[in-house]
Amino acid sequence: MILTFEIIGEIAIIILIVLIFLIIFGVLLFLISFKTGKYPLPGIFSGLIDAFYSPIRFIVEKIGLDPKYFNSILVDVKNSINRDSFKKVPPKERVIVLPQCLRSIKCPAKLSSVEGIECTKCGLCYIKEFKEKTETLGYKVFILPGGTFVKRILKGTKPKAVLGVACFIDLFEGIKICEKARIPVQGVLLKTTGCVETIVDWDEVWEKVLLGVDVNEVKSS
Numbered sequence: 001m002i003l004t005f006e007i008i009g010e011i012a013i014i015i016l017i018v019l020i021f022l023i024i025f026g027v028l029l030f031l032i033s034f035k036t037g038k039y040p041l042p043g044i045f046s047g048l049i050d051a052f053y054s055p056i057r058f059i060v061e062k063i064g065l066d067p068k069y070f071n072s073i074l075v076d077v078k079n080s081i082n083r084d085s086f087k088k089v090p091p092k093e094r095v096i097v098l099p100q101c102l103r104s105i106k107c108p109a110k111l112s113s114v115e116g117i118e119c120t121k122c123g124l125c126y127i128k129e130f131k132e133k134t135e136t137l138g139y140k141v142f143i144l145p146g147g148t149f150v151k152r153i154l155k156g157t158k159p160k161a162v163l164g165v166a167c168f169i170d171l172f173e174g175i176k177i178c179e180k181a182r183i184p185v186q187g188v189l190l191k192t193t194g195c196v197e198t199i200v201d202w203d204e205v206w207e208k209v210l211l212g213v214d215v216n217e218v219k220s221s
């Protein structure tokens with residue numbers, strides 16, 4: 001019996017050492033990414049983030065790095081491992097999900113339980129122009145009132161790729177939902193958070209929109 005406890009104790013210590021090693025390795029990969037702007041071993045880094053998000057973030061914050069860099073690097077890592085697969089999907093089979101907080105505070109649109117916020121293209125915010133242009137490329141655009149709608153949209157439209165804009169918590173959650181469903185995903189973080197009239201870098205969004213898209217081909221089709 002004593003021997004059994006000893007073996008269990010040794011196994012527990014080995015598991016603990018492996019976990020600590022993996023967390024430290026995740027922190028190291030983060031620090032290399034932060035210093036160089038490159039993402040070594042992105043697949044392993046992504047897996048470590050999924051498994052050890054809280055301890056890695058805790059250590060990174062204790063080192064003194066701003067959490068906003070942490071969030072932004074995590075999204076970049078996820079984008080980098082999904083980019084090639086995303087590019088292969090034609091825009092007609094992609095969807096874009098935008099958060100409702102990007103709208104004008106005077107937005108007249110109503111909420112549909114199926115489609116999310118139904119933009120009337122009133123022109124009070126940039127979404128009108130963005131929606132019109134991306135729909136010309138073939139995209140379907142949804143404005144969502146919350147993260148729970150993401151699953152609904154995936155179920156209803158069955159996209160082959162997703163481009164999402166959101167605050168970190170919603171974006172990271174959405175990316176994980178897409179990865180679980182094996183749907184290539186690209187994400188853009190909001191520049192400001194809050195419930196109304198938030199800001200995103202639309203150039204960054206357009207960069208993702210046009211990944212793998214031959215605009216001339218779209219124009220001529």
Ligand code: SF4
Pocket residue numbers: 103104106107108109118119120121122123124125126127128
């Ligand atoms: S353009 Fe669309 S989303 Fe923007 S305020 Fe008007 S109805 Fe709302």
